[in-house]
Amino acid sequence: MSPLNVYILGIESSCDDTAASVMLNGKILSNIVANQSIHEAYGGVVPELASRAHQQNIVPVVHEALKRANVDKSQLSAIAFTRGPGLMGSLLVGTSFAKSLAYGLDIPLIDVNHMSAHILAHFIDEEGFNKPPFPFLAMTISGGHTQIVKVNNYFDMKVIGETIDDAVGEAFDKSGKLLGLGYPAGPEIDKRAKLGNPKAFKFTKPKVDGLNFSFSGLKTAILYFIQKETENNPKFIEEHLNDICASIQYTIIGILIDKLKLASKQTCIKHIAIGGGVSANSGIRQALKDGEKKFGWTTYVPKFEFTTDNAAMIAIVGYLKYLEGDFSKNDVVASSRLKI
Incomplete structure (x- = not known):
């Protein structure tokens, strides 16, 4: 029998x-995020600057x-925090x-895997959003990760596919940099892709x-x-920017959907959930919805504010x-390469 009222303070500091x-x-009472705009000038997250900004932000954000x-x-009732994976200084x-506050309040400390959290965000009680039944397939896509995970229950997950080099979010950002777009480039590519022809330029899909x-x-x-x-x-990018963005996004989405199709076929699972910052991309969301008709999937897309960190x-x-x-000991340590 669970306690009547369980108040959890969650703390996230894996990146910037x-x-x-x-x-x-299970219901969210508040969800505060302090972004770090300082990284825009560098075209990517600078770890040292990120950890310093966390030190400045964490007390006012929790307050x-x-x-x-x-x-x-x-x-x-307890304090939950991101143990990893992520940038070590930020973590x-x-x-x-989290350890200090839990110790001072004499309440339990709970460490959380960042990637598992992206998946379990689907279980936040939120009106209008259905929760996927077990087992389901989760595709977590972000600036640092690209994974397909078979989820048997809350605490039984197995990574069945992942990137062997770069993450999908990095592909968006590096492509955007080549086109002279700001950081992060993913949202701008998504915006321009809606105005362009996705088949204007053909890029070969990697064979993996x-x-x-x-x-x-x-x-x-x-x-x-x-x-x-x-x-x-010399004016090629300027004259064809929307078409280039649409073609890049079309190719990336095709890669993701092809692997999901294969995963669904191999596991015989047709419940598909997405998570991670890149799942905010409108093209990916639409492709998943289209998959419901094409492949008989039931898809689960989290509320927008629960996609990014x-x-x-x-x-x-x-x-x-x-x-x-399931509580943590006070000697628990951060882990930059923590696995699901």
């Missing part, structure tokens, strides 16, 4: 977003999360803060056996394509582990 969320019995939720820290800030992915070759192909075309026409997904895992009595 400092986030805190307060949850009551704001408690304030918005109208919850006093004395009411908290250390969140881990140290099984359920694994590769995006390194695609990035190189796009680089050579841009170099060749701009030599012939956020603490609500950390809180839901914390809540589920709290009900199981």
